[in-house]
Amino acid sequence: MSGVTANPAVNDQGETLSTQDQGTRIMERIRAMLQAAGGDLHNIYKLVVYLTNAEDKALVSELRKHYFTGTFPCSTLVEVSAFAFPGLSIEIDAFARLDIDLRQAQTR
Numbered sequence: 001m002s003g004v005t006a007n008p009a010v011n012d013q014g015e016t017l018s019t020q021d022q023g024t025r026i027m028e029r030i031r032a033m034l035q036a037a038g039g040d041l042h043n044i045y046k047l048v049v050y051l052t053n054a055e056d057k058a059l060v061s062e063l064r065k066h067y068f069t070g071t072f073p074c075s076t077l078v079e080v081s082a083f084a085f086p087g088l089s090i091e092i093d094a095f096a097r098l099d100i101d102l103r104q105a106q107t108r
Helices: 019-036 054-067
Strands: 044-051 074-079 090-096
Touching: 019 044, 019 054, 019 090, 044 054, 054 074
Parallel strands: 044 074
Antiparallel strands: 044 090
């Protein structure tokens, strides 16, 4: 899943969502797409996270802890100057395969 965003990144009052709220919306969208295909978040093996402010990397860590348990998918974090739509501060590419289940991964 490429270029998943929270667009439009506003709440019911028309206020721009925080990066954390955008990240949550994105992860829920990714989960819904995977579930529609018969999978779930444990089928993700790689994430590429784009932020307009690298200082928000702690928020990305919190998102990962919230949505993943055990072995986390590989992850790359990239800072970008802007996105195509105003107000966006985070975008995520998620790579998943239904025949991969990170719950089965063993750490050493």
